[in-house]
Amino acid sequence: MFHEKGANPLTLENKEELLAHLEKLLESLKFGSITLVVQDGKIVQIEKNEKVRLQSNKNR
Template sequence: MKADEKEELIAHLEKMMETLKFGSITLVVQDGKIVQIEKNEKVRLKPNKHR
């Protein structure tokens, strides 16, 4: 991986982590290279007595 590719990847990860409160970030690898970044966010709802 080239230095500029690493910097771009790190920048994307930092941005995702800043906005993620609960969840996960997954790196998708093909042929030994990262080709995709996925962010799964969990949102917890407050209990509602009327449900």
């Protein structure tokens, strides 16, 4: 994995925690996206956006 000069690489414990969060989000997500927010070379936030599709009026 490539790291910018001055960026702190993830520790094994942090990687495992990040992967556990991502797995949980992916298992619960049917349609949508997951965004990782990076600040100073570190992941500081995970955002989950879920899409809910409604049936069109002609199918109701």
